[in-house]
Amino acid sequence: MIKIKKLLTNVVTSRTSFLISLLLFIIIILSFSSPYFLSISNLLEITQFGAVLAIVALGEALIILSGNEGIDLSVGAILSLSGVLFGLAINNGFSMGAAIIITILSGILLGCINGILIAYIGIPPLIGTLGTMYIYSSLALYLTGGTPISGFPQYFRILGQKNTFGIPNQVLFVAIPIFIFTYFIIKRTSFGRKVYLVGTNDVAARLATINTPKVRMALYAYSGFLASIASIIMCSWLMTARADVGNGLELQAVTVSVLGGINIKGGEGNLSGVMLAVLIITITSSGLQIANVNSIWQLAILGFILIFAVLLNQYIVDKKVA
Amino acid sequence: MLRKYVPQPSKREYITFILLLLEILLFGMIADNFLSLDNIVRVIQNSAEIALVSIGMTMVMLLGGIDLSVGSTMGIVAIVAGKMIQGNSNNFVVLIVAMGLGIILGTINGLIITKFKIPDIIVTLATMNIWRAMIFMMLGGKWITGLNSVFSKLTTGKILGIPVLLLVIIAFYALFYYITMYRPFGRHLYATGSNIQSAELLGINANKIKIISYSLLGLMVGLASILYISRMGSVEMTIGSELSLQCIAAVTLGGTSVKGKGGKGSLIGTLAGVFFIAFLRNGIVILGVPSLLENAFIGMLIIGSILFDFFLDKKKVAKAA
Numbered sequence: 272m273i274k275i276k277k278l279l280t281n282v283v284t285s286r287t288s289f290l291i292s293l294l295l296f297i298i299i300i301l302s303f304s305s306p307y308f309l310s311i312s313n314l315l316e317i318t319q320f321g322a323v324l325a326i327v328a329l330g331e332a333l334i335i336l337s338g339n340e341g342i343d344l345s346v347g348a349i350l351s352l353s354g355v356l357f358g359l360a361i362n363n364g365f366s367m368g369a370a371i372i373i374t375i376l377s378g379i380l381l382g383c384i385n386g387i388l389i390a391y392i393g394i395p396p397l398i399g400t401l402g403t404m405y406i407y408s409s410l411a412l413y414l415t416g417g418t419p420i421s422g423f424p425q426y427f428r429i430l431g432q433k434n435t436f437g438i439p440n441q442v443l444f445v446a447i448p449i450f451i452f453t454y455f456i457i458k459r460t461s462f463g464r465k466v467y468l469v470g471t472n473d474v475a476a477r478l479a480t481i482n483t484p485k486v487r488m489a490l491y492a493y494s495g496f497l498a499s500i501a502s503i504i505m506c507s508w509l510m511t512a513r514a515d516v517g518n519g520l521e522l523q524a525v526t527v528s529v530l531g532g533i534n535i536k537g538g539e540g541n542l543s544g545v546m547l548a549v550l551i552i553t554i555t556s557s558g559l560q561i562a563n564v565n566s567i568w569q570l571a572i573l574g575f576i577l578i579f580a581v582l583l584n585q586y587i588v589d590k591k592v593a
Numbered sequence: 594m595l596r597k598y599v600p601q602p603s604k605r606e607y608i609t610f611i612l613l614l615l616e617i618l619l620f621g622m623i624a625d626n627f628l629s630l631d632n633i634v635r636v637i638q639n640s641a642e643i644a645l646v647s648i649g650m651t652m653v654m655l656l657g658g659i660d661l662s663v664g665s666t667m668g669i670v671a672i673v674a675g676k677m678i679q680g681n682s683n684n685f686v687v688l689i690v691a692m693g694l695g696i697i698l699g700t701i702n703g704l705i706i707t708k709f710k711i712p713d714i715i716v717t718l719a720t721m722n723i724w725r726a727m728i729f730m731m732l733g734g735k736w737i738t739g740l741n742s743v744f745s746k747l748t749t750g751k752i753l754g755i756p757v758l759l760l761v762i763i764a765f766y767a768l769f770y771y772i773t774m775y776r777p778f779g780r781h782l783y784a785t786g787s788n789i790q791s792a793e794l795l796g797i798n799a800n801k802i803k804i805i806s807y808s809l810l811g812l813m814v815g816l817a818s819i820l821y822i823s824r825m826g827s828v829e830m831t832i833g834s835e836l837s838l839q840c841i842a843a844v845t846l847g848g849t850s851v852k853g854k855g856g857k858g859s860l861i862g863t864l865a866g867v868f869f870i871a872f873l874r875n876g877i878v879i880l881g882v883p884s885l886l887e888n889a890f891i892g893m894l895i896i897g898s899i900l901f902d903f904f905l906d907k908k909k910v911a912k913a914a
Contacts, residue, residue, distance in 0.1 A: 342714070394899050397659065397714060398845060402899075405838065405892030413885040522718055535712055571726030574719035581711045 286532035289583075290547040297551060301558035312437055314554070319431075319439035319508075321553035322446040323350075324523055325546060326501040328531075329453050330494030331524035332545045334396075337490050338470035338537025344400040345385060346498045346524055347517030348407035353378045354502035355411045358420035358512030367427070375499050381407060382495020386488035404521070411514040420512040431507030441504045449500065454542050466490065471538030526573055527552055530580035552576075605848040605905060606862030613869045620876035627879055637759050638748055638824060640871035642667070642817035643839050644762045644864070647847075648769050649699075649810025650840040651863045654849050655773075655786040656803055658706070658713040663814050663840060664833030665724035666698045671818035672728060675737040675828045692815040698724070699811015703804035721837075729830060737828040745823045758820075762864075765813075770860045782806065787857070842891050843867040846898045870894070 298314075327346050334341045353374045360370035381403070388399045433440050457463035469476045469486050476483050498517075506512050531548035533540030556569045621628040646663050653660050674691045678684075698720075705716045750757040773779035784792040785799045793799050817836075822828065847866030849858025870891065878884060 388896065392900065392903065394896065394903075398841070398895060398899060401838065401841065402892040402895040405888040405895075409886055409889035409892065413883060413889070417885065522722065525715075525718065529715065535715060568726055570722040570729075574722035574726070577715060577719040577722075578705065578709075578711065581715055582709055585710065 286541065286544050287547070290531070290544055290551065294547060294551050294554070297555055297558070301554070301561070315437050316434075316439070317554055317557045318442045318550075320557055321549050322439065322441040323501045323505055323508075324520070324527060324553065325446045325549045326449055326497050326504070327494075327520055328524045328527040328545055328549055329450065329542065330490075330497040331521075332528040332531065332533050332540065332542060333453070333457070333466060333490050334487075334494055335525070335528050335533050335535060336470045336537055336540055337466050337487055339473055339487070340396055341389075341470075341487065341490075341537060342396050342400065342525065343385065343491065343494050344397065344521045345381070345404040345407055346494060347520035348404040348411065349378055349381045349495050349498040350502045350505065350517035350520060351514050352381065352407045352411040352414075353499040354506050354512045354516060355414050355420065355514055357503060357506055358423070359414060361424075362420060362422050367424070371503060374503055375496060378495040378497075378499020378502070379492050380495070382492040382498070383488070385495065386491030389491065390484040390487035408514070408517070415512070415514045417514070419514075421510065423506065423510050427507050428510065429507075431504055431509075441508070445500065445504060449497070450542070450546060457542060462486070462489075467538055469537075523552070523573065526577045526580070529584070530576055532584065534584060535581065548580075603848070603857070603859075605857075605902070606859055606865065609847050609862050609865035609869060613865050613872070616869060616872055616876070620872065620879070624876065624879040627876060632875065632879075634756050636868075636871050636875045637756055637762070639875075640867055641748075641758045641762060641820050641824070643836065643843060643871070644867045645765060645813045645817045645820065646810070646836060647840045647843045647863050647867050648765060648860060649806070649813040650837075651844050651847070651849050651858065651860055652769075652773065652782060652806040653713075653810050654841075654844050655782055655858060656806055657786060657789075658803065658806075659841065660702065660717045660807070660810055661714065661837045662698075662702060662717040662721040662724060663810070664836035665721045665728060666695065666811065666814045667818045667821065667833040667836060668728040668828070669698065669724050669731070670694050670815050671821055671828045671832055672731050672737065674818060675740050675822055678740050678822070679737065688819060691819050692812055695811040695813070695815020695818070696808050697811065699814065700804060700808045702811075703807030706807070707800040707803050728832070732828070732830055734830070736830075738826065740822050740826050740828070745826070747820065748824045766860055766864050773860060778802070778805065839870065839891070842895045843870050845895055846870065848898075848902070850902065 327350065331343055331346060334343045356377050357370055357374040360373045361367070365373065385400055385403055388394045388403070389396050429440060430445075431441050435443055457466060465476070465481050465486050468479065469481060469483050473483055476486075502512075502517075505516055509516070527548045528540075528545055529535055530551070531540065531542075531545030533545065552573070555572070559569060559572075617628070626632055646667070650660060650663070670691050673694055674687050677687045677690060702717055702720055705711060705720075706713050747757055747761070752760065773782060781792065781797045781802050784795065784797055785802050789799050821832070843866040844858075844863050845866070846869055847858065847862030847864070849863060873890065873894070874887060877887065877890060882890075
């Protein structure tokens with residue numbers, strides 16, 4: 272009896288094991304809805320829906336991790352705007368490589384604007400990125416004139432619509448390498464340690480001669496960079512660039528980060544937890560689609576999961592203190 | 594003795610008023626029909642909901658909080674009220690139900706935030722989506738149309754040539770200005786907003802203040818949805834999707850400090866902020882700026898007004914030192 276209790280507390284208090292159990296639980300539940308669901312090929316196929324979210328969520332998670340109420344509400348708008356710029360570049364005769372470079376640079380630039388406003392001027396992240404979110408998405412809308420941009424070359428499909436070894440290309444060649452790279456930076460370099468320290472205690476970090484604005488600035492720029500990468504995937508996936516494609520993505524990214532165990536107050540959490548959370552959200556929503564549940568409910572479920580995830584985080588913190 | 598501690602609107606709020614006057618003068622000179630009575634009445638009509646909701650939003654933001662769910666809340670209340678009007682319910686009952694439902698939904702936010710100690714933004718981000726899903730469910734893809742009620746007279750009616758709506762807005766601002774500045778609740782609100790620990794040491798129940806503020810915000814949202822119905826005569830899926838940003842922009846512009854620095858600002862500033870944005874939207878359309886760029890202006894305005902606040906703060910600090 273005591274052993275079972277101990278096992279249960281262990282499962283709940285270790286974020287990774289909890290998320291893995293939750294993931295397995297959801298897969299088992301959903302496999303009742305359709306026999307096709309549980310096949311490996313289907314599960315791999317489903318990951319294509321998570322690639323964009325995974326990439327964007329990595330940036331969001333790092334920003335929340337860096338504390339000081341850090342949050343980036345503009346990621347969706349950056350994704351929309353850089354996607355639109357990508358489409359315009361292609362349509363104006365730029366080569367694929369040049370267009371990709373333009374897109375990535377614009378993503379970094381938009382992220383840097385956030386970073387300057389927040390890290391150097393000191394505007395609260397919530398309001399600052401709310402403001403830029405409206406500026407960026409409005410610009411995207413203006414540049415497209417409200418109509419989607421098409422006219423991408425056919426070979427561009429390879430990135431977003433084709434598989435290699437049964438794994439969608441955008442997952443295998445973009446999302447996974449980016450995750451490994453980010454994970455390495457955060458776990459194995461001094462910059463990663465600085466991010467955690469800045470998030471845990473801003474004053475202490477400054478006393479330890481860490482240039483905290485520089486760290487935060489780098490993170491907002493990285494988040495913009497990731498959003499622009501995600502926008503290229505999105506363009507290839509839809510073969511159009513739309514101005515509203517990133518709407519609501521910021522909510523999903525925050526939800527996934529919090530569910531993945533990133534403390535909303537900063538300094539605590541693990542990127543692999545975030546990736547597990549992305550898997551959970553992706554599999555749940557495509558499972559619900561297979562089970563013919565109205566997609567509107569995903570919004571509500573996302574809302575419930577968000578509150579539930581924060582509560583769980585607090586419970587874990589309490590347990591650890593006890 | 595206590596009189597000394599009555600919070601006073603600061604210079605910052607009056608600056609917004611001066612900006613508002615300058616803006617009206619500027620647009621008035623450039624665009625011919627900007628200052629026509631018809632146009633001004635239209636601006637007031639279009640901003641009535643934002644004006645009312647911003648009252649509640651000011652209180653919540655004075656506490657260092659924020660509410661992103663007001664738009665979805667307005668949608669739910671409007672749908673329920675709309676269905677009741679279709680069912681020929683008594684207008685008075687509709688009004689009471691709308692107010693009550695608004696209060697309930699607002700209180701839910703307040704309770705979750707205070708009881709579970711979850712950050713405001715997370716809770717209201719979550720409820721925003723949960724209510725939005727309920728809106729989709731209740732409407733099922735259809736619009737509620739043809740809502741003609743007694744309330745419609747509210748939006749078009751005039752007393753002595755003054756639009757009734759303007760009188761309603763002014764009445765509510767006067768009432769809540771009195772409450773926030775001169776009643777104990779208002780003082781506790783400011784005290785909690787500027788320093789929650791010392792407020793609690795004074796014996797103020799900070800959680801109670803917060804819950805009441807969210808309930809009052811819900812009440813204002815309930816009233817706003819009645820105004821929405823009477824203005825539009827219909828309820829559609831995307832109802833209120835931009836309401837929260839517009840209110841936050843108006844409140845920020847009016848000088849109420851944003852998250853992390855509560856306790857500064859007042860409803861006077863908010864009123865000026867609401868009309869500043871309303872006339873700006875109207876003016877840039879008249880001037881022929883593409884409407885797709887409208888939100889970019891609002892976003893720049895939010896950031897600009899915070900930068901302005903920072904500039905003022907720095908000057909003050911420099912003077913003190």
